[in-house]
Amino acid sequence: MQVLVVGAGVVGLAVARAAALKGHEVIVAEAASGIGTGISSRNSEVIHAGMYYPTGSRRARHCPRGNRMLYDFCVSHGVPHKRCGKLIVATNGAERTRLEQIHAQGLTNEVDGLEMIGGNAARAMEPELSCVAALWSPSTGIIDAHGYMLALQGDIESHGGAIAFNTPVERMATDGKTWQVSFGGDDPGTLDVDAVINSAGLAAQALARKIEGYPLQRIPRLVLAKGNYFSYSGRPVFSRLIYPTPVDGGLGVHVTLDMAGRMRFGPDVEWIDKEDYQVDPGRAASFYARIRTYWPTLPDDTLMPDYAGIRPKLTGPGEPAADFMIEGPGDHKMPGLVNLFGIESPGLTSSLSLADEVISYLEI
Secondary structure (H helix, E strand, C coil), rough: EEEEEEEEEHHHHHHHHHHCCCCCCEECCCCCCCCCCCHHHCCCCCCCCCCCCCCHHHHHHHHHHEEEEHHHHHHHHHCCCCCEEEEEECCCCCHHHHHHHHHHHHHHCCCCCCEEEEEEHHHHHCCCCCCCCCEEEEECCCHHHHHHHHHHHHHHHHHHCCEEECCHHHHECCCCCCCCEEEECCCCCCEECCEEEEEEECHHHHHHCCCCCCCCCCCCCCCEEEEEEEEEECCCCCCCCCECCCCCCCCCCCCCCCCCCCHHHHHHHHEECCCCCCCCCHHHHHHHHHHEEEEECCCCCCCCEEEEEEEEEEECCCCCCCCCCECCCCHHCCEEEEEECCCCCHHHHHHHHHHHHHHHHHCC
């Protein structure tokens, strides 16, 4: 089967790899000039454990499974990563109650190694921390996201697949058996394939509207939630990831570490109407206030605007968070087509597991 994957972000690459490993002929069409230039290059590079997500949801299913698959992949492919663990902290009684709920959900989701600990135990692990209790997640870690995507690309190409850069999709149509895809870019043309997977991230909804005959009522709205990050100018004071209790739209302004040990904070949640990656220095005030609830000695004038990412959400402020949305032939009645919508966090962690589900729809 000839499979076209649209989008060379982390999930698109994982899907293309899974298809190539199954023996399919794979082409990845990417509008940009390189892999992972969108959502995949603007995240916290965290390997999530999966304790937050509702029972039975795709996130609850794919995140813990994807976590284990991703660590195995990193070991087998030499991808830089570190299983540093994270502490989700409670700074008052109400947050402790919320932590207990997260702990219970994590056990239901079969997250590895979760443990509720007291404030003293948390401070023994991280002396700069201030909290009354914490949830310890030893299976949370960090990864070199670009190194991971390069390894996925390597597997795709070693199994006969190819990536076409600067190749935006302009139109898609099917006769019920074959898909004809029209491309723009530097070398415009058409290609006939057996199956198409829309993994275009922020552009997934726009691409779905280019599919001739696709039921428009099945295309969900796109809600943009910007996440800003600030870097810390001093020496890192934490060796593990530190998360507050979750907030509406995200997991709260947390301590993230990169593979070089540098410390930064984010993301927050800024609801926006159009793509914008500039970090407003004025948002630092809210960062200082939130961080000091769990790190009271954060010095003044140490946070600097770093970068921002945008989550392709399907729900807005005050609404329950939507699950990953995967529309296969059984949903829209168009053979050989799978659309992925709203693949935000924990999309990177879930990518290898998600890829298995996506490919299964092509084999029905």
